[in-house]
Amino acid sequence: MDIFLKTIGAINDETRIKILKFIDINGEVCVCDIENSFDMIQSRVSRHLKILKDAGFLKVKRVGRWAYYSIRDPLDIFRQNILKEIGFLDIELPTLNKECITNDTSK
Amino acid sequence: MDIFLKTIGAINDETRIKILKFIDINGEVCVCDIENSFDMIQSRVSRHLKILKDAGFLKVKRVGRWAYYSIRDPLDIFRQNILKEIGFLDIELPTLNKECITNDTSK
DNA sequence: TATTTATATTAATATATCTTGATATATAAG
DNA sequence: CTTATATATCAAGATATATTAATATAAATA
Numbered sequence: 001m002d003i004f005l006k007t008i009g010a011i012n013d014e015t016r017i018k019i020l021k022f023i024d025i026n027g028e029v030c031v032c033d034i035e036n037s038f039d040m041i042q043s044r045v046s047r048h049l050k051i052l053k054d055a056g057f058l059k060v061k062r063v064g065r066w067a068y069y070s071i072r073d074p075l076d077i078f079r080q081n082i083l084k085e086i087g088f089l090d091i092e093l094p095t096l097n098k099e100c101i102t103n104d105t106s107k
Numbered sequence: 108m109d110i111f112l113k114t115i116g117a118i119n120d121e122t123r124i125k126i127l128k129f130i131d132i133n134g135e136v137c138v139c140d141i142e143n144s145f146d147m148i149q150s151r152v153s154r155h156l157k158i159l160k161d162a163g164f165l166k167v168k169r170v171g172r173w174a175y176y177s178i179r180d181p182l183d184i185f186r187q188n189i190l191k192e193i194g195f196l197d198i199e200l201p202t203l204n205k206e207c208i209t210n211d212t213s214k
Numbered sequence: 215t216a217t218t219t220a221t222a223t224t225a226a227t228a229t230a231t232c233t234t235g236a237t238a239t240a241t242a243a244g
Numbered sequence: 245c246t247t248a249t250a251t252a253t254c255a256a257g258a259t260a261t262a263t264t265a266a267t268a269t270a271a272a273t274a
Contacts, residue, residue: 153253
């Protein structure tokens with residue numbers, strides 16, 4: 001029940017739905033990519049990413065001072081269904097803005 | 108987005124998850140059945156049922172002074188998946204307590 | 215080593231949601 | 245027509261969640 005509520009609670013927020021779909025579309029991004037793309041302050045982005053990660057939707061890979069977030073793989077069927085449903089939603093997303101010093105996501 | 112958030116918001120509550128699973132298992136019930144089974148005050152039950160109905164999970168059939176709630180049919184795939192997931196949850200539900208004056212649900 | 219950059223966390227405030235008790239409505243029964 | 249029953253709605257207080265600003269941590273660079 002607790003895990004289910006954590007999963008549902010994570011997507012019960014417009015900002016997180018957008019961030020989740022954004023990562024699903026653009027693949028691995030760092031915190032500052034989202035900060036720049038969405039024009040949100042850093043603490044807000046960091047907090048939402050943590051909630052999505054703790055709910056099992058995202059994984060994080062730390063390289064140097066960067067944290068790269070991406071869709072967790074493997075993802076169970078239920079979360080896959082949620083992602084699919086979010087994919088159907090007609091929401092406007094910003095284009096990926098890679099202003100961070102980083103130019104390579106591949107490290 | 109609004110409909111999606113309403114759907115998710117409806118199941119982002121332990122009480123409603125229990126009520127939804129209860130109705131899924133027991134079939135059509137009236138408000139007072141839930142009131143008696145869960146030992147909750149009427150306004151609370153009524154409110155949660157309305158939220159679940161407005162979110163597309165339940166339908167209501169009014170007969171005389173009673174309101175019979177049941178799982179909406181047809182139910183889209185996404186809500187079906189949610190119901191299935193809730194079905195997997197290991198939560199304790201009360202047994203159906205039909206203390207209301209009504210004895211027949213079939214009218 | 216001191217400074218800058220990327221991220222995380224915390225505290226305060228704002229906003230939303232839940233619960234309860236009171237009241238409203240509508241049907242049935244006396 | 246008055247009373248009782250079933251349900252719905254509303255207002256007030258309690259609780260949870262989101263946002264911001266400030267601070268902490270940790271790695272890279274000067």
